Amino acid sequence: MAGVYLVDAGLPVLIPFMMLFLPFLDDSWKYPDFTLSPSSLAQWAAVALATAVLLWTRGSAEMFLNILLLTALPEEWFFRGYVQKQLGNSIEANLMATVLFAIVHWISRGSAVALLVVSPSLLFGYLYSRQKDIILVILLHAFSNLLFLVYLRQTFNNIGN
Numbered sequence: 001m002a003g004v005y006l007v008d009a010g011l012p013v014l015i016p017f018m019m020l021f022l023p024f025l026d027d028s029w030k031y032p033d034f035t036l037s038p039s040s041l042a043q044w045a046a047v048a049l050a051t052a053v054l055l056w057t058r059g060s061a062e063m064f065l066n067i068l069l070l071t072a073l074p075e076e077w078f079f080r081g082y083v084q085k086q087l088g089n090s091i092e093a094n095l096m097a098t099v100l101f102a103i104v105h106w107i108s109r110g111s112a113v114a115l116l117v118v119s120p121s122l123l124f125g126y127l128y129s130r131q132k133d134i135i136l137v138i139l140l141h142a143f144s145n146l147l148f149l150v151y152l153r154q155t156f157n158n159i160g161n
Helices: 002-025 038-057 061-086 091-109 111-116 118-131 134-160
Strands: none
Touching: 002 061, 038 061, 038 134, 061 091, 061 118, 061 134, 091 111, 091 118, 111 118, 118 134
Protein backbone atom coordinates (compact mmCIF):
# COMPACT_ATOMS: atom_id res chain seq x y z
CA MET A 1 0.00 0.00 0.00
CA ALA A 2 2.81 2.44 0.77
CA GLY A 3 4.05 2.23 -2.81
CA VAL A 4 0.67 3.37 -4.13
CA TYR A 5 0.78 6.50 -1.99
CA LEU A 6 4.36 7.19 -3.04
CA VAL A 7 3.48 6.94 -6.73
CA ASP A 8 0.35 9.05 -6.25
CA ALA A 9 2.34 11.67 -4.35
CA GLY A 10 4.98 11.77 -7.08
CA LEU A 11 2.66 12.23 -10.06
CA PRO A 12 1.66 15.82 -9.30
CA VAL A 13 5.35 16.76 -9.43
CA LEU A 14 6.39 14.38 -12.23
CA ILE A 15 3.78 15.55 -14.75
CA PRO A 16 4.76 19.26 -14.65
CA PHE A 17 8.42 18.37 -15.10
CA MET A 18 7.54 16.14 -18.04
CA MET A 19 5.59 19.04 -19.59
CA LEU A 20 8.58 21.34 -19.14
CA PHE A 21 11.15 18.99 -20.66
CA LEU A 22 9.28 17.04 -23.37
CA PRO A 23 9.53 19.90 -25.90
CA PHE A 24 13.32 19.72 -25.69
CA LEU A 25 13.16 16.22 -27.23
CA ASP A 26 11.69 17.66 -30.44
CA ASP A 27 14.49 18.97 -32.67
CA SER A 28 12.09 21.20 -34.62
CA TRP A 29 10.82 23.00 -31.51
CA LYS A 30 11.79 26.59 -30.83
CA TYR A 31 11.41 28.39 -27.51
CA PRO A 32 8.02 30.01 -26.86
CA ASP A 33 7.61 33.63 -27.86
CA PHE A 34 7.73 36.47 -25.39
CA THR A 35 7.97 40.19 -25.78
CA LEU A 36 10.07 42.71 -23.88
CA SER A 37 8.25 45.85 -24.90
CA PRO A 38 6.90 48.64 -22.69
CA SER A 39 3.34 47.37 -23.25
CA SER A 40 4.23 43.79 -22.31
CA LEU A 41 6.05 45.00 -19.20
CA ALA A 42 2.97 47.05 -18.29
CA GLN A 43 0.75 43.99 -18.78
CA TRP A 44 3.05 41.85 -16.61
CA ALA A 45 3.04 44.57 -13.95
CA ALA A 46 -0.77 44.78 -14.02
CA VAL A 47 -1.12 41.02 -13.50
CA ALA A 48 1.57 41.08 -10.80
CA LEU A 49 -0.20 43.96 -9.02
CA ALA A 50 -3.57 42.20 -9.15
CA THR A 51 -1.91 39.05 -7.82
CA ALA A 52 -0.19 40.97 -5.01
CA VAL A 53 -3.49 42.57 -3.97
CA LEU A 54 -5.22 39.20 -3.99
CA LEU A 55 -2.40 37.60 -2.00
CA TRP A 56 -2.38 40.45 0.49
CA THR A 57 -6.12 40.32 1.07
CA ARG A 58 -7.06 36.65 0.66
CA GLY A 59 -4.34 34.32 -0.53
CA SER A 60 -1.02 32.93 0.47
CA ALA A 61 2.34 33.33 -1.22
CA GLU A 62 3.06 29.61 -0.86
CA MET A 63 -0.17 28.73 -2.64
CA PHE A 64 0.66 31.15 -5.46
CA LEU A 65 4.19 29.78 -5.89
CA ASN A 66 2.82 26.24 -6.08
CA ILE A 67 0.28 27.32 -8.69
CA LEU A 68 2.88 29.25 -10.67
CA LEU A 69 5.64 26.63 -10.65
CA LEU A 70 3.67 23.37 -10.65
CA THR A 71 0.66 24.35 -12.74
CA ALA A 72 0.76 27.53 -14.82
CA LEU A 73 4.39 27.40 -15.95
CA PRO A 74 4.50 23.77 -17.13
CA GLU A 75 0.99 23.78 -18.59
CA GLU A 76 1.44 26.96 -20.62
CA TRP A 77 5.00 26.04 -21.60
CA PHE A 78 3.73 22.74 -22.98
CA PHE A 79 0.25 23.55 -24.35
CA ARG A 80 0.97 27.06 -25.71
CA GLY A 81 4.74 27.13 -26.10
CA TYR A 82 4.96 23.66 -27.62
CA VAL A 83 1.65 22.20 -28.85
CA GLN A 84 -0.02 25.38 -30.07
CA LYS A 85 3.17 26.83 -31.50
CA GLN A 86 4.07 23.59 -33.34
CA LEU A 87 0.57 23.44 -34.84
CA GLY A 88 0.89 26.93 -36.28
CA ASN A 89 -0.46 29.24 -33.56
CA SER A 90 -3.81 29.50 -35.38
CA ILE A 91 -7.42 29.15 -34.24
CA GLU A 92 -7.23 25.46 -35.11
CA ALA A 93 -4.00 25.11 -33.12
CA ASN A 94 -5.67 26.80 -30.14
CA LEU A 95 -8.64 24.43 -30.40
CA MET A 96 -6.36 21.38 -30.58
CA ALA A 97 -4.26 22.56 -27.63
CA THR A 98 -7.48 23.20 -25.68
CA VAL A 99 -8.82 19.73 -26.45
CA LEU A 100 -5.54 18.17 -25.28
CA PHE A 101 -5.53 20.45 -22.21
CA ALA A 102 -9.07 19.33 -21.33
CA ILE A 103 -8.20 15.66 -21.88
CA VAL A 104 -5.23 15.90 -19.52
CA HIS A 105 -7.45 17.55 -16.89
CA TRP A 106 -10.15 14.95 -17.45
CA ILE A 107 -7.66 12.12 -16.89
CA SER A 108 -6.09 13.74 -13.82
CA ARG A 109 -9.03 15.60 -12.26
CA GLY A 110 -12.28 14.32 -13.78
CA SER A 111 -14.87 15.50 -16.28
CA ALA A 112 -16.12 18.51 -14.27
CA VAL A 113 -12.65 20.06 -14.14
CA ALA A 114 -12.08 19.22 -17.80
CA LEU A 115 -15.17 21.24 -18.70
CA LEU A 116 -14.13 24.10 -16.40
CA VAL A 117 -10.74 24.51 -18.10
CA VAL A 118 -12.02 24.81 -21.68
CA SER A 119 -12.90 28.52 -21.59
CA PRO A 120 -9.72 29.66 -19.83
CA SER A 121 -7.65 27.49 -22.17
CA LEU A 122 -9.25 29.09 -25.21
CA LEU A 123 -8.60 32.53 -23.72
CA PHE A 124 -4.95 31.75 -22.91
CA GLY A 125 -4.46 30.33 -26.41
CA TYR A 126 -6.04 33.41 -28.00
CA LEU A 127 -3.85 35.72 -25.91
CA TYR A 128 -0.74 33.75 -26.81
CA SER A 129 -1.53 33.84 -30.53
CA ARG A 130 -2.27 37.59 -30.39
CA GLN A 131 0.37 38.83 -27.93
CA LYS A 132 3.16 36.28 -28.63
CA ASP A 133 4.02 36.47 -24.93
CA ILE A 134 4.32 33.20 -22.99
CA ILE A 135 5.21 35.04 -19.76
CA LEU A 136 1.96 37.02 -19.83
CA VAL A 137 -0.06 33.83 -20.41
CA ILE A 138 1.75 32.03 -17.57
CA LEU A 139 1.10 34.93 -15.18
CA LEU A 140 -2.56 35.16 -16.19
CA HIS A 141 -2.99 31.41 -15.78
CA ALA A 142 -1.44 31.54 -12.30
CA PHE A 143 -3.57 34.55 -11.33
CA SER A 144 -6.80 32.95 -12.57
CA ASN A 145 -6.07 29.71 -10.70
CA LEU A 146 -5.26 31.67 -7.54
CA LEU A 147 -8.46 33.69 -7.88
CA PHE A 148 -10.50 30.51 -8.35
CA LEU A 149 -8.91 28.78 -5.33
CA VAL A 150 -9.39 31.85 -3.12
CA TYR A 151 -13.01 31.96 -4.24
CA LEU A 152 -13.47 28.27 -3.42
CA ARG A 153 -11.81 28.67 -0.02
CA GLN A 154 -14.00 31.67 0.81
CA THR A 155 -17.15 29.88 -0.39
CA PHE A 156 -16.47 26.76 1.65
CA ASN A 157 -15.53 28.82 4.71
CA ASN A 158 -18.87 30.63 4.46
CA ILE A 159 -20.74 27.33 4.12
CA GLY A 160 -19.10 26.02 7.28
CA ASN A 161 -20.09 29.08 9.33
